[in-house]
Amino acid sequence: TVTTSVGIAIYPDDGDDGAMLLKHADTAMYHAKQTGRDNVQVYRPSLTRELVQRMELDSNMRIALEQGQFHLVYQPQVDVGSGRIRSVEALIRWTHPVRGLIPPLDFIPRAEENGLIDEIGLWVLRTACAQAVQWQRAGTPAAMAVNLSPLQFRSPRLQQLVMEVLAQTSLAPGMLELEVTEGTLMESSIVTRAVLKSLNDAGIGIALDDFGTGYSSLAYLTRMPIGNIKVDKCFVGGLLEGGENEAIVRAILAIAHSLGTRVTAEGVESLEQANALAAMACDCLQGYYFSQPVAGSDIPPLLSRQWSLTEA
Numbered sequence: 001t002v003t004t005s006v007g008i009a010i011y012p013d014d015g016d017d018g019a020m021l022l023k024h025a026d027t028a029m030y031h032a033k034q035t036g037r038d039n040v041q042v043y044r045p046s047l048t049r050e051l052v053q054r055m056e057l058d059s060n061m062r063i064a065l066e067q068g069q070f071h072l073v074y075q076p077q078v079d080v081g082s083g084r085i086r087s088v089e090a091l092i093r094w095t096h097p098v099r100g101l102i103p104p105l106d107f108i109p110r111a112e113e114n115g116l117i118d119e120i121g122l123w124v125l126r127t128a129c130a131q132a133v134q135w136q137r138a139g140t141p142a143a144m145a146v147n148l149s150p151l152q153f154r155s156p157r158l159q160q161l162v163m164e165v166l167a168q169t170s171l172a173p174g175m176l177e178l179e180v181t182e183g184t185l186m187e188s189s190i191v192t193r194a195v196l197k198s199l200n201d202a203g204i205g206i207a208l209d210d211f212g213t214g215y216s217s218l219a220y221l222t223r224m225p226i227g228n229i230k231v232d233k234c235f236v237g238g239l240l241e242g243g244e245n246e247a248i249v250r251a252i253l254a255i256a257h258s259l260g261t262r263v264t265a266e267g268v269e270s271l272e273q274a275n276a277l278a279a280m281a282c283d284c285l286q287g288y289y290f291s292q293p294v295a296g297s298d299i300p301p302l303l304s305r306q307w308s309l310t311e312a
């Protein structure tokens, strides 16, 4: 199927000469491609500003990798049964020398477009695994969950890279869980399934992140080796109002448990929410109520904490 993306620049507003008109038409065409292809966009000056900002972000990201401006924070995931931390999730942060702290949702999508996600993702994996080994050696072990972008599955070397990082850091595969989104499972699903399966066969856990926000296909749950479903925070936020959100969480729990899959609720911000989820037999809880994402050095003291949750 052939599609067309068209950019339009109009004389004299968008340029006095051919070169300038073509340049702006090209910028408009780029925008047409960005907005899903197969459409027409007319040039406006804000498109140039956006383009410049994007290019700046791209080159800044490259510098950030080279100069070590990224760091990881870790958020506990609490086991409902024991009230103790079961694992932690690694979350990336970027401290830009001028702009300050840039949240991941402001640069990960861009890194997925400019291709830097492979390098950033590998850095995250290596850093998180090294941190997990460091805690283990200090006598305070915690399993590590790492987010993988769907784009990382485009690399035919992903599986090999993950195994290499485990070998280099000497982290046991059972101490690592990879969080993937439904988008990952939809793209080239035969290859992805094979990669996930062999990672899982090696002992690495696979979690399905943000469940309930996308297609929430039940087929994935049976076809893919998913050991943990993470219920998106939007359902937890509205849980206590009852109604739809509660019904959805109960339904996810029922399906997951009948398939033998663990369920983690994200975005737990209050004791009331935690208790309600415990009463529904949710396996694991994560959210500001237990802890914000914190520096690696703040995790060991939290490991001795026990939260009391009432399951009725």
Ligand code: C2E
Residues within 6 Å of the ligand: 075, 090, 091, 092, 103, 104, 105, 108, 121, 124, 147, 148, 149, 209, 210, 233, 266, 267, 268, 269, 286, 287, 288, 289, 293
């Ligand atoms: P996510 O994987 O769903 O991560 C959970 C997000 O929810 C985190 O946002 C976390 O700080 C936030 N959160 C935790 N507890 C609560 C709570 O109680 N209430 C609310 N409202 N939010 C809570 P963060 O760190 O800003 O990350 C946002 C997203 O960026 C992540 O969503 C993930 O999709 C992506 N991301 C973060 N780090 C990485 C990474 O290393 N690699 C990739 N590929 N993506 C990452």
Ligand code: CA
Residues within 6 Å of the ligand: 089, 147, 179, 209
């Ligand atoms: Ca996640």
Ligand code: CA
Residues within 6 Å of the ligand: 209, 210, 230, 232, 233, 266
């Ligand atoms: Ca999530």
